[in-house]
Amino acid sequence: xxxxxxxxxxxxxxxxxxxxxxxxxxxxxxxxxxxxxxxxxxxxxxxxxxxxxxxxxxxxxxxxxxxxxxxxxxxxxxxxxxxxxxxxxxxxxxxxxxxxxxxxxxxxxxxxxxxxxxxxxxxxxxxxxxxxxxxxxxxxxxxxxxxxxxxxxxxxxxxxxxxxxx
Amino acid sequence: xxxxxxxxxxxxxxxxxxxxxxxxxxxxxxxxxxxxxxxxxxxxxxxxxxxxxxxxxxxxxxxxxxxxxxxxxxxxxxxxxxxxxxxxxxxxxxxxxxxxxxxxx
Numbered sequence: 001x002x003x004x005x006x007x008x009x010x011x012x013x014x015x016x017x018x019x020x021x022x023x024x025x026x027x028x029x030x031x032x033x034x035x036x037x038x039x040x041x042x043x044x045x046x047x048x049x050x051x052x053x054x055x056x057x058x059x060x061x062x063x064x065x066x067x068x069x070x071x072x073x074x075x076x077x078x079x080x081x082x083x084x085x086x087x088x089x090x091x092x093x094x095x096x097x098x099x100x101x102x103x104x105x106x107x108x109x110x111x112x113x114x115x116x117x118x119x120x121x122x123x124x125x126x127x128x129x130x131x132x133x134x135x136x137x138x139x140x141x142x143x144x145x146x147x148x149x150x151x152x153x154x155x156x157x158x159x160x161x162x163x164x165x166x
Numbered sequence: 167x168x169x170x171x172x173x174x175x176x177x178x179x180x181x182x183x184x185x186x187x188x189x190x191x192x193x194x195x196x197x198x199x200x201x202x203x204x205x206x207x208x209x210x211x212x213x214x215x216x217x218x219x220x221x222x223x224x225x226x227x228x229x230x231x232x233x234x235x236x237x238x239x240x241x242x243x244x245x246x247x248x249x250x251x252x253x254x255x256x257x258x259x260x261x262x263x264x265x266x267x268x269x270x271x
Contacts, residue, residue, distance in 0.1 A: 008171040016183050022203055023187040035203055038184070042210050045180065048171050049221040054213075054230050054237075061237050066206065066244045073199050073248040077255045095194040103186040110178045117174060118225050129227055130234070138231055145238050152242035159249035162256070 008048060015041030032067070032074050039063050050123045053130050177218035184211035198251045198261040202244065209240045 018037030025031045039062040046055035134142050169176045184207050191204025213233040220229025254266045 005170055008176075009169075012169075012176070012180055015180060016187075019184050019187040019207055022207060023191045028197060028200060031200060031203060035206065038207065038210065042184075042214060045177065045214055046217055049177065049217045051217045051221065051230050051233070054217060054233050057234060057237055058213075061241055062206075062210075065241055069244050069248055070199065070203065070206075073251055076252060077199065077261050092194050095190055099186045099190045099193070102189070103182060106182040106186070107179055110175055110182060115174050115222070117222055121172075121222060122225070126227060126230065130230060133227055133231055141235060145235065148242055149238065152246050156245040156249040159246070160252045 004048075007044075011041050011044040011048070015045065028074055032071050035067055035070065036063060039067060050121070051126060053127045174218055174222040177214055181211040181214040181218070184208075184214070196262050196264055198254065198263050198266075199248070201263060202247050202251070205247075206240065206244070209236055212236060 014037050018034040018041065021034035022031045022038065025034065039058065043055045043058040043063075046052075046058060169179075188204040188207030188211065191207060192201050195201050195204065213236050216229040216233040216236070218229075220227060220233075223229075251261055255261050258266050260266070
């Protein structure tokens with residue numbers, strides 16, 4: 001087993017293991033922090049897939065933005081001391097059963113489908129080509145995305161401000 | 167089937183496992199923030215599939231562009247979702263999704 005395969009195994013284990021902690025931990029703080037492992041592991045997978053720019057965006061937006069937002073929400077909505085009641089789960093057994101059956105079906109499908117594969121897989125820098133695509137083929141979605149972000153920002157500000165009752 | 171960095175199926179299986187764990191979060195958690203964490207896991211698994219197909223399949227970058235749009239929408243979703251959670255917390259003083267079943271006081 002060469003070194004890149006070993007690193008791939010390590011990243012896969014970190015990703016799936018942290019996701020399992022997110023799903024099963026009884027303490028919401030542990031859940032929130034182990035999201036860090038999942039997001040970083042997914043960024044590592046992007047590097048293996050030759051998507052350098054997407055990996056950087058993943059680290060910047062997920063780890064730097066969304067994770068911090070989730071941690072803020074956890075801290076603002078909980079009395080941190082009662083960890084026992086903060087992260088309850090209901091109907092865990094039926095849920096586990098349904099998800100297990102679903103996962104088996106998914107993996108069965110993945111293994112039996114004859115995937116088309118490109119003849120040779122090349123690794124090369126993608127940032128410049130992504131920039132070109134954003135400003136040529138995907139210009140309209142790109143501009144719409146800025147509108148969506150503006151709307152989301154205004155919506156978040158309006159929703160989370162304190163109502164001052166007269 | 168071998169599980170190696172050069173196989174498409176290994177990435178798809180990691181994506182499937184992440185999706186299942188996220189689905190479990192969404193289905194069983196009663197804490198609204200945990201439900202949102204499950205949604206983030208599901209979006210990440212979809213992104214892995216996009217980038218993996220883009221890498222192994224066509225070789226062009228459309229999959230990566232879509233992954234970028236998904237990341238952008240996930241940021242918007244997280245901001246609005248967590249703002250709603252904070253508003254529910256101010257109204258009901260809990261974020262248990264079963265306690266907050268009405269939209270008014």
